[in-house]
Each structure stands twice: as structure tokens, then as C-alpha cells.
Amino acid sequence: MRSLGRVLVERAAELCDARNYRHIALYGAGRHTVPIVRQPWQWHDVRVVAILDDVPRLASIRGVPVMSPNHLARFPHGSIHAIVVSSDSYEADIYARAISNPALAGIPILRIYGSPEAVRPTPTEVYARLVTKWGLTEADARWLAENRDERHDATLPMLPPERTELHLRRYEFAARYVAGRHVADAASGTGYGSSLLSTQGGAASVTGIDIDSRATDYASRRFGSQNTRFVNASATATGLPTDSLDIAVSFETVEHVEHAEGLIDEFARILRPGGTLILSTPNNAGLTRHHVHTFTQQSLSKLLSKSFTGIQWFGQWARLAPTASEVAAGIHPIESGDGPEYLIAVATPMK
Numbered sequence: 001m002r003s004l005g006r007v008l009v010e011r012a013a014e015l016c017d018a019r020n021y022r023h024i025a026l027y028g029a030g031r032h033t034v035p036i037v038r039q040p041w042q043w044h045d046v047r048v049v050a051i052l053d054d055v056p057r058l059a060s061i062r063g064v065p066v067m068s069p070n071h072l073a074r075f076p077h078g079s080i081h082a083i084v085v086s087s088d089s090y091e092a093d094i095y096a097r098a099i100s101n102p103a104l105a106g107i108p109i110l111r112i113y114g115s116p117e118a119v120r121p122t123p124t125e126v127y128a129r130l131v132t133k134w135g136l137t138e139a140d141a142r143w144l145a146e147n148r149d150e151r152h153d154a155t156l157p158m159l160p161p162e163r164t165e166l167h168l169r170r171y172e173f174a175a176r177y178v179a180g181r182h183v184a185d186a187a188s189g190t191g192y193g194s195s196l197l198s199t200q201g202g203a204a205s206v207t208g209i210d211i212d213s214r215a216t217d218y219a220s221r222r223f224g225s226q227n228t229r230f231v232n233a234s235a236t237a238t239g240l241p242t243d244s245l246d247i248a249v250s251f252e253t254v255e256h257v258e259h260a261e262g263l264i265d266e267f268a269r270i271l272r273p274g275g276t277l278i279l280s281t282p283n284n285a286g287l288t289r290h291h292v293h294t295f296t297q298q299s300l301s302k303l304l305s306k307s308f309t310g311i312q313w314f315g316q317w318a319r320l321a322p323t324a325s326e327v328a329a330g331i332h333p334i335e336s337g338d339g340p341e342y343l344i345a346v347a348t349p350m351k
Helices: 004-018 067-073 091-098 121-132 138-146 162-173 192-199 213-223 260-270 299-304
Strands: 025-028 047-052 064-066 083-084 109-111 182-186 205-210 230-231 244-252 272-283 308-314 331-332 340-349
Touching: 004 083, 004 109, 047 067, 064 067, 067 083, 083 091, 083 138, 083 272, 091 109, 138 213, 162 192, 162 244, 162 272, 162 308, 162 331, 162 340, 182 192, 192 205, 192 230, 192 244, 205 213, 213 230, 244 260, 260 272, 260 299, 272 299, 299 308, 299 340
Parallel strands: 025 047, 025 083, 047 064, 083 109, 182 205, 182 244, 205 230, 244 272
Antiparallel strands: 272 340, 308 331, 308 340
16 A cells, blocks of 8 residues: 555645646755655656755755755746655745745745645644644643644644654554553653553553653643653653663654763663663664764664663654555564664663
């Protein structure tokens, strides 16, 4: 089955064809862009002639030049018929920059995941939708709308569906390990994952830990229960008793933490002998404004091996996550970490 993301890209290509946008630029030079530089555009008689990146790191991708949006003027006026935002993670932010950039004025800006030519909703519109459709308070709606890239609630349609499924599938993967166990969810954010471990995984107890007090407040009110609680603390200094937990889950955390060794040491401390750490990180994705580390399977294995043993490796592929009819997990055992977009490690503390 084709992934939902692929279907949406094809719809964008069909729209370009229908509107006679024959020469386009893709805005975004990340992982999402690489596999769609040629297809499905060429099938619809559309050609990608440029790739835009705010801080270009490559000269070209698959033969297509990469440049700053401000350098698009090197093309003759009118020769770029449309710009397609090419990012599943940061589409809204890139779209906002594109429509406000004078260098791109007059060029149609299309979105793959949002409405193809939709105007970015105003905060008032977002708040109203969150409040009227999903029953949130004005304060929670405002906080979620303003922080949706960092504080995503996957039980609400805040991000493109493929991105939402990417997060949910990791927790569904971890849920297989937690039945009857006492669990910590480090960097639990809005708490939806902790709730899934409790309700779907059948954990005996789940303690969600996050450094953002606003996040733990939201999580406590929305997802707190008799066996699911949330603590405002750093994942590197949880305050939890030594040898007190069976499972520690931490998704997309280690790359954000300056002292990554301290994070792993803390997981080893709070886990009982024979316990399990389930951890994920982007696979060799490079540094960003939020990521202070970038890990390969080799470098992550080196970090984990100081305190953990028996490491099992799994890979996650975003493109394989949701499909048009049946959503597949998109997570598979791996030997080499060269292929997957995200690495998932399952390990036991050395005790």
C-alpha cells in the first residue's frame, strides 16, 4: 500500500499539473526532499528546477541546485511557476517564512500536508478550532498552537498525519514491553504517550517526566489517572528512587540533551536489575537549532554500552508509518543503521 505521505505528494503534483505549474522549486533540503526530487513530478510533466534552503549545506541534490530563497532571482522572472514546501516536520514554519519573504512575492506557495494553497490560519482561528471542536480551554489551545512543533499532542490533529503517526507508533512499539510493569516516560511532553503505555500497554504505573512545568500541568489534567502521573523534573535528574522501575522509555530526547552521558547514567540508575531501556533518536540527521547531538547506530551504541548491555536495534521509517487504508508500524529489526530514518534501541542495564 502507498503511504499517506506519498499520496499527498502525488496530489500536490497533480495540482501543479492542473494549474500548469511546469517549473517548481521545493522549499526544504532535508530527508523529506531527497526521495521526491524527480517523482511524482516528472510523471505529471512538472520539473523541479531548484531546491530552497534557508542555510544551504549542499550544492545540489540529485543534480538540482540548492540555494537560499533570496537567490531564486538568478532564474529569469516568471520561470519559476510555483514553490512547494517540502517538509513533513516544519511545513507550517517554512510556509510562513515563504509567504513573508519579499524575494518570493508573486509566486504561488503550495503545501503538501496542509491545504495546498491555504492561508496559514491565524492564532484566533487555531484557538477557536481547538476550543470548539476539541473542548480545550483557551489557555491550553493558545499554548498548543504556539508550541505545536515542540509540544505536540498526538491525540489532536495538530501536525500532518504522518508526523503524528510517527510518534504514536513508537509508543505502540514500547507498549509491547510494559504490561504489569512500572514505567518512566522521560521527556513525556504533553503526556499522550504515557497515557498510551498505561491504557494500551497495560503498565502497572507510568511516571511521565518533563522539564517543562506547563507540559506536565497539561499532561496531568488531560492524561493523569490513578496509575499515570507526571513529574516536573529534568530527564538527567529525575528524582526517582534508585532501582525503582522496570522500564524507562525516552523518545527523541538524547539528541536534545547537552550532557547525553548523564542522561544514560540516570536511566541506568533508576532501572532495576534486568530492567529495560527503550530509546529513540533520528539516525545521523545532523545538528539543528534544537538538536545538540547527532547519532549514528555506532555512536549511540558507544554511548549506551557504558551502562547497558544486550542492545537490540530497530529502525523506523516515516514513509512506512501511515498508509491510505491500514496504518503499518513502520518499525523493523535492523542490523545496520544505514537505512532507517530513526533508530530505536532496547537495552538492559549492567547490574
